[in-house]
Amino acid sequence: MRVLVTGGAGFIGANFVHQTVAERPDVAVTVLDKLTYAGNLDSLDPVKDKITFVHGDVADTALVDRLVADTDLVVHFAAESHNDNSLHDPSPFVQTNLIGTFALLEAVRKYDVRYHHISTDEVYGDLALDDPAKFTEATAYNPSSPYSSTKAGSDLLVRAWVRSFGVRATISNCSNNYGPYQHVEKFIPRQITNVLLGVRPKLYGSGTNVRDWIHVDDHNRAVWTIIDKGTIGETYLIGADGETDNRTVVETVLELCGKDPSDFDFVTDRPGHDLRYAIDATRLRTELGWQPVYQDFRSGLQATIDWYRANEAWWRPHKDATEVAYSRTEQLIQP
Ligand code: NAD
Ligand code: TDX
Numbered sequence: 647m648r649v650l651v652t653g654g655a656g657f658i659g660a661n662f663v664h665q666t667v668a669e670r671p672d673v674a675v676t677v678l679d680k681l682t683y684a685g686n687l688d689s690l691d692p693v694k695d696k697i698t699f700v701h702g703d704v705a706d707t708a709l710v711d712r713l714v715a716d717t718d719l720v721v722h723f724a725a726e727s728h729n730d731n732s733l734h735d736p737s738p739f740v741q742t743n744l745i746g747t748f749a750l751l752e753a754v755r756k757y758d759v760r761y762h763h764i765s766t767d768e769v770y771g772d773l774a775l776d777d778p779a780k781f782t783e784a785t786a787y788n789p790s791s792p793y794s795s796t797k798a799g800s801d802l803l804v805r806a807w808v809r810s811f812g813v814r815a816t817i818s819n820c821s822n823n824y825g826p827y828q829h830v831e832k833f834i835p836r837q838i839t840n841v842l843l844g845v846r847p848k849l850y851g852s853g854t855n856v857r858d859w860i861h862v863d864d865h866n867r868a869v870w871t872i873i874d875k876g877t878i879g880e881t882y883l884i885g886a887d888g889e890t891d892n893r894t895v896v897e898t899v900l901e902l903c904g905k906d907p908s909d910f911d912f913v914t915d916r917p918g919h920d921l922r923y924a925i926d927a928t929r930l931r932t933e934l935g936w937q938p939v940y941q942d943f944r945s946g947l948q949a950t951i952d953w954y955r956a957n958e959a960w961w962r963p964h965k966d967a968t969e970v971a972y973s974r975t976e977q978l979i980q981p
Pocket of ligand 2 (some may be wrong): 822
């Protein structure tokens with residue numbers, strides 16, 4: 647089977663490529679990636695002799711047409727993925743997340759190629775902290791940020807291309823991922839690398855916001871499960887019951903690094919900051935038989951800290967520029 651993985655030099659896509667090369671010797675992987683600030687070829691170094699890498703843009707219709715004509719499956723990870731960036735400059739989010747998805751959909755439609763669309767739980771907006779509800783496949787779309795609204799729009803394009811043109815597509819909406827190769831702009835790697843460098847972690851607002859953490863390998867195994875067993879045209883939510891508030895995450899990182907768990911700072915909150923995400927993955931578990939391997943967030947976090955400690959050469963070149971960008975808008979506040 648030939649698979650075109652878009653965004654394969656990013657966090658989740660690179661882990662998907664590693665897992666696929668290790669566990670599916672019958673699959674030939676081609677990665678299409680623009681290598682934006684978030685893409686890193688070093689993340690593919692361990693598998694570089696076993697895959698084909700194409701440097702290019704998912705919105706480049708001629709290139710996408712040529713690559714899709716020559717594949718059996720497209721798994722579309724490529725996106726602008728950081729909420730904070732989308733608040734400063736939404737333009738690349740509209741271009742890549744909407745126009746890029748449109749280009750892929752037109753190509754898979756033309757060549758009748760199976761397509762899996764990677765999306766996020768943020769398309770559903772947020773939940774109150776004390777609400778017993780979780781997101782399900784039936785929850786109405788209500789995105790908050792430029793990032794999540796462009797992801798929601800891209801999901802809707804996929805649904806329309808399934809219904810109007812018979813495109814053979816599935817969609818997955820996953821909760822917050824953690825694990826190796828995640829860019830240091832994101833919450834968990836930012837705080838781990840801060841602590842490793844002796845810098846105090848930074849919590850937005852009151853630190854009470856809740857995210858539903860899942861290990862990236864569990865996300866990617868769920869994606870393969872949906873490709874193997876999912877029903878065309880359907881959406882599946884992916885989550886591992888990992889609800890944790892941000893303050894607890896920071897305290898746990900500090901503790902696992904042997905530091906004082908209260909040694910962090912509060913900084914200005916993200917505008918429009920979603921309060922809580924929570925996924926009900928019953929459908930994926932019962933209909934398709936998927937279960938997460940990483941059931942214990944604390945041990946998954948420990949393994950992730952160990953990875954960042956052992957792979958400073960991977961993240962150190964990107965750390966200073968990331969922190970300079972944050973320092974332009976971030977200010978210390980009292981709790
Ligand atoms: P990332 O920012 O780490 O990686 C994105 C990759 O896409 C990079 O390699 C980048 O170079 C590439 N890219 C960006 N624009 C491109 C373009 N126009 N053409 C080709 N390549 C381009 O993102 P991630 O965290 O790995 O997220 C991957 C996907 O998973 C995204 O679609 C995101 O919305 C979704 N998702 C992420 C999470 C999470 O917690 N990180 C959770 C749920 C869903
Ligand atoms: O320094 C920080 N301090 C802080 O308190 C950063 C970077 C973040 N935060 C908070 C904001 C969020 O409540 O931590 C939480 C997680 O933040 P991010 O890592 O930026 O993730 P989030 O905005 O929740 O979105 C992530 O999950 C869903 C991914 O970036 C998206 O691509 C995915 O769709």
